[in-house]
Amino acid sequence: MPTDLILTPNMDRPDDIYADLLAAHEGLSKAESDALNARLILILMNQIGERRVLAQALAAARVPEGS
Amino acid sequence: MNKIFEVPLYPYTRHADQDAATPAHHRVVVVGAGPVGLAAAIDLARQGVEVVVLDENDKVSFGSRAICFAKRTLEIADRLGLGTPLVDKGVQWNIGKVFFDERKVYDFNLLPEEGHKRPAFINLQQYYFEDYLVQRARAIQAEGAPLDLRGGNKVARVADHGDHVALTIDTVDGPYSITADYVIACDGAASPIRSMMGLDFVGRVFEDNFLIADVIMEADFPTERWFWFDPPFNRGQSALLHKQPDGVWRIDLQLGWDIDKEQEKKPEKVIPRLKAMLGDDVEFSLEWVSIYTFQCRRMEKFRHNRVIFAGDSAHQVSPFGARGANSGLQDTDNLAWKLKLVLEGRAPEALLDSYDAERIFGADENILNSSRSTDFITPKSEISRIFRNAVLDLSEHHAFARPLVNSGRLSMPCTYDGSPLNTPDALPGGPARTRPGSPCPDVALGNGFLLDSLGDRFTLLAINADAPDGLSEDGIAVTRLSLTDKDDATGALAARYLGDAPAAVYLIRPDQHVAARWPTYDAVAIRAALRRATGQEMQ
Numbered sequence: 001m002p003t004d005l006i007l008t009p010n011m012d013r014p015d016d017i018y019a020d021l022l023a024a025h026e027g028l029s030k031a032e033s034d035a036l037n038a039r040l041i042l043i044l045m046n047q048i049g050e051r052r053v054l055a056q057a058l059a060a061a062r063v064p065e066g067s
Numbered sequence: 068m069n070k071i072f073e074v075p076l077y078p079y080t081r082h083a084d085q086d087a088a089t090p091a092h093h094r095v096v097v098v099g100a101g102p103v104g105l106a107a108a109i110d111l112a113r114q115g116v117e118v119v120v121l122d123e124n125d126k127v128s129f130g131s132r133a134i135c136f137a138k139r140t141l142e143i144a145d146r147l148g149l150g151t152p153l154v155d156k157g158v159q160w161n162i163g164k165v166f167f168d169e170r171k172v173y174d175f176n177l178l179p180e181e182g183h184k185r186p187a188f189i190n191l192q193q194y195y196f197e198d199y200l201v202q203r204a205r206a207i208q209a210e211g212a213p214l215d216l217r218g219g220n221k222v223a224r225v226a227d228h229g230d231h232v233a234l235t236i237d238t239v240d241g242p243y244s245i246t247a248d249y250v251i252a253c254d255g256a257a258s259p260i261r262s263m264m265g266l267d268f269v270g271r272v273f274e275d276n277f278l279i280a281d282v283i284m285e286a287d288f289p290t291e292r293w294f295w296f297d298p299p300f301n302r303g304q305s306a307l308l309h310k311q312p313d314g315v316w317r318i319d320l321q322l323g324w325d326i327d328k329e330q331e332k333k334p335e336k337v338i339p340r341l342k343a344m345l346g347d348d349v350e351f352s353l354e355w356v357s358i359y360t361f362q363c364r365r366m367e368k369f370r371h372n373r374v375i376f377a378g379d380s381a382h383q384v385s386p387f388g389a390r391g392a393n394s395g396l397q398d399t400d401n402l403a404w405k406l407k408l409v410l411e412g413r414a415p416e417a418l419l420d421s422y423d424a425e426r427i428f429g430a431d432e433n434i435l436n437s438s439r440s441t442d443f444i445t446p447k448s449e450i451s452r453i454f455r456n457a458v459l460d461l462s463e464h465h466a467f468a469r470p471l472v473n474s475g476r477l478s479m480p481c482t483y484d485g486s487p488l489n490t491p492d493a494l495p496g497g498p499a500r501t502r503p504g505s506p507c508p509d510v511a512l513g514n515g516f517l518l519d520s521l522g523d524r525f526t527l528l529a530i531n532a533d534a535p536d537g538l539s540e541d542g543i544a545v546t547r548l549s550l551t552d553k554d555d556a557t558g559a560l561a562a563r564y565l566g567d568a569p570a571a572v573y574l575i576r577p578d579q580h581v582a583a584r585w586p587t588y589d590a591v592a593i594r595a596a597l598r599r600a601t602g603q604e605m606q
Contacts (some may be wrong), residue, residue: 036455046467 079219270364
């Protein structure tokens with residue numbers, strides 16, 4: 001059974017994770033933040049690995065209200 | 068200056084055709100004596116097809132131009148009889164280094180697969196490639212092959228009359244006319260034949276300029292491919308350093324779009340750029356400098372009845388990945404045997420449409436790959452530059468990012484998936500790399516190599532399987548090559564051709580591509596596959 005993109009709550013301790021994301025950007029210039037985001041996206045893409053799931057993620061990101 | 072550029076290799080001489088009362092007729096006329104045209108002519112003539120090559124010049128092309136020849140090209144050259152001089156002269160390399168800003172982010176080793184006669188790549192100036200092709204043409208002429216190479220012959224008019232083509236040719240002695248059954252236009256990206264016929268050539272222009280310089284230096288740079296993204300000596304741009312034979316180094320420097328080309332080509336502009344790159348203490352001299360822009364585009368169709376386009380005249384790519392000359396050689400490899408069968412009346416003209424289908428498929432693959440490389444090397448938007456730089460930064464520390472670094476995806480032969488000549492795969496458990504449409508991978512066999520036993524004819528490759536010596540269908544003969552997995556102690560034959568199958572029978576085309584495969588010999592299926600592979604089903 002191939003994995004599908006998860007669009008239901010899946011983060012343990014979402015408030016902490018979100019705070020971690022903001023903390024990583026603290027004190028960075030816009031250019032540094034953009035670079036960090038890009039590196040983060042690439043690292044997470046590698047974690048997911050499957051093109052099919054990433055395509056679903058790209059579609060969900062493009063149309064945030066869902067299909 | 069290198070003398071090779073000055074020696075006329077096929078100087079103009081007056082030909083009897085110029086004094087003929089009515090235009091002389093030829094089987095095939097090839098226009099253009101570059102790598103693609105010469106390869107086409109040699110391939111046809113050595114198989115007995117009469118061919119005339121016309122070129123307005125009489126020398127090798129100036130400057131190094133195409134410098135990276137891939138294994139498939141060398142295998143084709145082996146079939147044409149000139150693989151060994153190419154490989155003996157060429158520079159082999161396996162190590163590549165990638166630099167970003169001021170630091171090396173990683174290096175890689177191509178780690179070529181064992182059991183192949185030819186290396187993954189050689190670096191060799193295009194003029195040597197052309198020189199060896201001309202020598203090979205002369206050698207087969209001396210053996211009686213019907214090949215006529217005419218320098219100083221410029222095609223001025225071409226007209227397709229349905230069942231033949233008429234050509235008017237300008238020479239220093241004035242114009243003359245000939246006719247031909249078929250014309251192969253190998254006259255380059257700016258193809259005059261294409262223009263004369265009013266045919267389109269659409270695609271994507273990349274707004275960028277590259278300075279290429281051939282530099283002679285006695286430097287102790289290793290035989291490696293070095294690629295820089297955004298180096299201090301060429302800020303915001305890229306650079307490439309590659310070794311060629313004779314102590315010549317090829318340097319490519321991206322310059323951007325808004326430049327004065329004539330100014331940038333002058334030694335007083337070029338030399339400081341190279342000094343910044345190589346260091347002040349390196350002694351070098353400039354052999355050749357050029358500035359180029361490039362496009363990724365192709366013709367809508369390569370075959371226009373009796374005029375067939377091959378190489379850069381039919382399709383153009385960015386230089387990243389060495390997909391220009393290498394794909395042109397695959398064009399002629401694909402075309403020569405089909406044209407021979409059609410001219411001999413052993414296959415329908417429709418077989419030539421499979422050249423269109425297969426090589427357009429190949430051209431699209433090359434355009435896709437080289438466009439992607441170009442987009443990585445020269446990001447076209449702010450966000451694509453941010454991602455590109457993120458990939459490079461990560462690649463220094465994490466292996467996962469290295470496959471994303473794209474400084475050119477080096478030319479690989481095309482697998483003709485979906486070709487009208489393929490018979491659906493009938494070998495359960497067979498390896499994907501040898502499915503119908505694939506170019507046969509080489510295997511070391513005792514004292515020789517598999518590919519040297521294939522080509523120029525249809526072959527039935529039987530591995531651990533019984534098959535008759537040969538068979539013939541509608542005048543097309545098939546020769547059997549019988550092997551067992553014991554013929555190769557390394558297991559490569561089994562890995563590349565059997566996979567999980569205990570035995571296999573392959574039908575292999577004259578261009579060493581797989582047409583069909585089965586677990587056992589089946590005469591009816593093989594005859595049907597042979598009819599299909601020769602275009603009998605395409606009418």
